[in-house]
Amino acid sequence: MKQKIIIAGGTGFIGQYLVKRFREESDAVQVISRNASGITWAEEEKIRMALEGAEVLINLAGRSVDCRYTEANKQEILQSRIQTTRRLQSVIEQCSIPPKLWINSSTATIYRHAQDQAMDEDRGEIGTGFSVNVAKAWEQAFFERPTPRTRKVALRTAIVLGRGGGVMQPYINLVRFGLGGPQGSGRQVFSWIHIEDVFRITRFVMEHATLEGVYNTAAPFPVLNEQFMQVLRKRIRPLVYFPAPEWLLQLGANLIGTETELVLKSRWVIPRKLQAAGFIFQYPTISEALDEIFAGD
Numbered sequence: 201m202k203q204k205i206i207i208a209g210g211t212g213f214i215g216q217y218l219v220k221r222f223r224e225e226s227d228a229v230q231v232i233s234r235n236a237s238g239i240t241w242a243e244e245e246k247i248r249m250a251l252e253g254a255e256v257l258i259n260l261a262g263r264s265v266d267c268r269y270t271e272a273n274k275q276e277i278l279q280s281r282i283q284t285t286r287r288l289q290s291v292i293e294q295c296s297i298p299p300k301l302w303i304n305s306s307t308a309t310i311y312r313h314a315q316d317q318a319m320d321e322d323r324g325e326i327g328t329g330f331s332v333n334v335a336k337a338w339e340q341a342f343f344e345r346p347t348p349r350t351r352k353v354a355l356r357t358a359i360v361l362g363r364g365g366g367v368m369q370p371y372i373n374l375v376r377f378g379l380g381g382p383q384g385s386g387r388q389v390f391s392w393i394h395i396e397d398v399f400r401i402t403r404f405v406m407e408h409a410t411l412e413g414v415y416n417t418a419a420p421f422p423v424l425n426e427q428f429m430q431v432l433r434k435r436i437r438p439l440v441y442f443p444a445p446e447w448l449l450q451l452g453a454n455l456i457g458t459e460t461e462l463v464l465k466s467r468w469v470i471p472r473k474l475q476a477a478g479f480i481f482q483y484p485t486i487s488e489a490l491d492e493i494f495a496g497d
């Protein structure tokens with residue numbers, strides 16, 4: 201049966217993929233956006249009508265973190281997430297038949313820089329610093345008020361790998377330009393997830409009504425940065441490859457307007473709760489994920 205699915209921030213990398221996959225499975229998808237490609241955030245009554253009787257609301261909205269952390273950008277990164285989340289909460293409170301489920305994105309960056317042990321939902325330790333504070337504030341805005349008739353799940357998502365978006369193209373470019381060696385020490389853990397598994401986890405959460413709270417959304421086999429670069433090189437086969445020491449990354453990040461934290465932080469995150477609930481990953485290993493992403497190239 202056609203299910204009504206609403207995706208806020210559904211025009212981005214993950215959102216477009218989810219829209220396409222849900223539509224392929226014949227669901228009725230509507231998008232909330234800042235522009236006319238969907239219901240706009242200003243159209244509160246339309247948002248309410250869309251949410252009435254919906255199977256699920258998925259919220260992905262937020263300014264990209266791939267930028268220089270200037271004060272203005274930091275404010276926008278934070279506020280875009282908190283305000284959209286609060287807005288959705290207040291619209292849900294006005295619904296007569298609120299959505300059955302609300303999935304809000306969160307991020308695996310919420311945990312500390314970890315090279316000593318994996319972070320799961322129960323024993324993982326929350327980190328410090330700007331991006332952790334954003335993640336904490338985002339989850340707090342999501343959970344601060346109860347929604348008695350709407351189940352809530354926050355997906356602490358690792359770096360999403362898929363064709364044509366996200367981090368794949370920048371990494372492929374680095375390797376092609378000869379910088380395919382490790383970044384920094386190369387010993388930082390790279391937790392990742394294939395975009396198809398993000399879709400499958402969303403479905404899984406919809407179909408398992410007992411799941412609520414926070415879920416690490418990461419493949420069960422994270423790799424070291426140096427291993428990730430190695431499997432990329434195996435596929436791209438550059439003529440030369442040099443490591444990118446921290447000073448060079450800093451210089452490059454300044455030039456292209458981003459932050460080294462995005463590649464240097466050790467995110468060692470495992471999906472304990474999803475696996476305990478019986479979720480089976482389609483792409484558990486980095487080789488399987490990259491085989492799919494590079495197929496047809």
Ligand SMILES: NC(=O)c1ccc[n+]([C@@H]2O[C@H](COP(=O)([O-])OP(=O)(O)OC[C@H]3O[C@@H](n4cnc5c(N)ncnc54)[C@H](OP(=O)(O)O)[C@@H]3O)[C@@H](O)[C@H]2O)c1
Nearest residue numbers: 209211212213214233234260261262263280305357359360
């Ligand atoms: N990609 C990853 O590896 C990854 C990993 C962990 C967590 N996440 C989180 O998952 C979410 C989706 O990721 P993504 O890669 O699909 O991001 P994306 O491509 O940057 O898309 C995010 C969407 O948010 C909306 N948006 C941007 N700036 C906004 C603002 N100032 N106010 C309100 N909405 C704004 C945009 O929709 P409109 O332009 O249509 O308004 C955009 O399509 C993000 O919140 C991200 O932090 C992503």
